[in-house]
Amino acid sequence: MGGAERTARKRRQQQQAAGKQAVAKARGGIDSKRIGIIVGVVVLIAAVVVGGLIWTNSSQNATEGQTIPTSQVxxxxxxxxxDGLVAVTGNPDAPVTIDVYADFLCPVCGRFQQEFGKQINEKVAQGELLLRTHMVPLLVDASTPAGYSLDAANASLLAADAGKFTAFHDSLFAHQPEEGKRGYSKEQLIQLGRDLGITDQAFAAGINNGKFDQQLTAEMQRISEDSSLHQDFGGRSGFGTPTVTHDGKIVDFAADPQWLDKLTANAGS
Structure with a gap:
């Protein structure tokens, strides 16, 4: 083999080796880029999951550590x-008496309070209406942890003993916890009472020891079995909150926004 041939052959070998190196490098670059993308996606997913867990936990416990703002009445x-397990407010000689059954955790009760609460309070203050409020623990298992609706109902009766039921009731509904999530603790309920001017130590003691818990639980059972309080819920009959009664009959407040004005007007005619 001559010198020219050896030189040409060596050049071809060098070109082939360079080509293989280029291919290997290209492949290595693609793999590295793909790995980088995969790692980035994994990190992003992990961040979303962790962020979601943090948001969920924060939302779940939104009431924790809060001071419940007080409402003016x-x-x-x-x-x-x-009166037993009923908070009674208003003129004993008022021409109209209504009974309202509600649960502090019930979102429909919250909407009822937003729509009619101010009007009810005004008619009570004017002597036109006697209000009997039954706070029932219907949703006792619907908070995390369970028990808020019972704790709040018990606390409201103790607030009634202190002459502060309406302000206590309205404050809890104005800042109502979300159903299925954390309610307010006993200490938060006690602090609300203090902020409303309840100084009697029996109030805090009654909340901590669940003074009316057993009675409220038994009353909830009785009410749920009282057919006169049953309504139709899409083909299913039973008791639900809120329920309003007048003279022993259920008031269909959802169908007639003027129901309260009509009750008081008819009483005066």
Missing amino acids: PASQYPEQR
């Missing part, structure tokens, strides 16, 4: 008191 010359 119209000044009234009429007393607030507890």
Whole structure:
């Protein structure tokens, strides 16, 4: 083999080796890029999952550590008191009496309070209406942890003993916890009472020891079995909150936004 041939052959070998190196490098670059993308996606997914868990936990426990703001109610010359497991507010000689059954955790009860609460309070303050409020623990298992609706109902009766039921009731509904999530703790309920001016130590003690818990639980069972309080819920009959009654009959407040004005107007005619 001559020198020229050896030189040409060596050049071809060098070109082949360079080509293989280029292919290997190209392949290595693609793999590295793909790996980088995969790692980035995994990191992004992990961040989304962790962020979601943090948001969910924060949302779940939104009421934790909060001070419940107090609500102002119209000044009234009429007393607030507890009659067994019922909070009674207004003029004992008022021409109209209504009974309202509600649960502090019930979102429909919250909407009822937003729509009609101010009007009810005004008619009570004016002596036109006697209000009997039954706070029932219907959704006792619908908070995390369970028990908020029972704790709140118990606390509201103790607030009634202190003459502060309406302000306590309205404050809890104005800042209502979300169903299925954390309610307010006993200490938060106690602090709300303090902020409303309840100084009697019996209030805090009654909340901590669940003074009316057993009675409220038994009353919830009785009410749920009372057919006079049953309504039709899409083909299913039973008790639900809120329920309003007048003279022993259920008031269809959802069908007639003027129901309260009509009740008081008819009483005066």
